[in-house]
Amino acid sequence: MDNTSVVQQLKDQLALKEQENQQLQAQLQHLRGWMNSLQQRARANDPHALLVARELYVGGVPEGTTEDDLCSFFNALMTCSGAQLDSGTSVVHCSITRDKGPPYAFIKLRSVQETSNALAFSGIQFRGSTLKVSRPSKYHPDWGVLLGPTSPDPTVNTSMLSIHSGSGSASPLANGGGEAPRKPSNPNRLYISGLPYNWRTQHLQGMLSPFGELKDCVVIVEKMSQKSKGYGFCEFADGAVVPGVIKALHNSLVEGRKITVKRADEDIAPSSASG
Incomplete structure (x- = not known):
């Protein structure tokens, strides 16, 4: 087979791949449209459910931490791990409670998908404490699944973060928001x-x-x-x-x-x- 035939064969293969890619993109766009309509209907039926789906509980907050400290920390995590979908600020609000036992917080993110991605940070090391990140007790999975992803995107990269793998997903708020277990830092x-x-x-x-x-x-x-x-x-x-x-x-x-x-x-x- 001469060089001209080889080049033409490669061109034909590339053209076929491009056609397949365009078909997949069209199918994906069709599915996205269906998902968006489903989410819009769910939000219209229960607007409060959307607010809850954008909120996370954070336990094990160290003493002396401010709302700005926690927002900055989580926004940096969202950026460096690829959990952030768009530029700008992912965490839009934080409230820390200090009057009943160890401090704990609730953070609110700008989208349901970024909220689900932030679940990947449960067990993250912060100022010598291991943070517990989970859904609030008022979150209902049956409604949540209609509003967006309920678990982190598999492409979120936490491999270079100090995360305690033993942290579970259940919120410790039920037992008073007890302090999360400590984990040694990684000096390397x-x-x-x-x-x-x-x-x-x-x-x-x-x-x-x-x-x-x-x-x-x-x-x-x-x-x-x-x-x-x-x-x-x-x-x-x-x-x-x-x-x-x-x-x-x-x-x-x-x-x-x-x-x-x-x-x-x-x-x-x-x-x-x-x-």
Whole structure:
């Protein structure tokens, strides 16, 4: 078979794939239209159910935490894990209760889907405490399923976050909102922000690997466009090298951008990701 025939065969295959892709997109759009109409009808029948479906209970809140602290922390988690669907602020309201036992909070997000995605953060380490994230007791799954996804999107990436895998999904509010179990921090994990937007994971690995063996390393990208968000995470096999990495790289310039390097267990503020 000559080169001309091979090229034509490849063109035909690409054209067929494009046609199949267009058919799938049309089917997906049809299903989305049906889902939207179903959700609109459910919201019209019970507007209060929508408000409840956008709310989450957060237990184990450390003493001294403010509403702004918790909102900033969860908004940063939504961004760095890919749980955020659009730019802007995902968590729109937070209320902390302190008068009955250990503090607990309720957070409200802007959409049902982002609320479900935030369930993936149950067990997240925050200021030495493990947060318990769950639906409020007034949430009804039978109605919730009509308003949007009831569980996190499988593409939400929590692999580089300090999450206690033993945390369950049931709300501890029923037993008084007791304090969540503590978990030791991971001193080997770092958060690096301010990276050049053309960097990918291999670039970050190249910068960090001279300091020691890496167990894991990732640059966070936008879910749809796959464009870098300008920050990432890494974990070293030997925690003894971490102080040296921070000392050598924190506030250093990389392709004209000042980067931030700190332990991932420290509070992550959204502004730090902008570099």
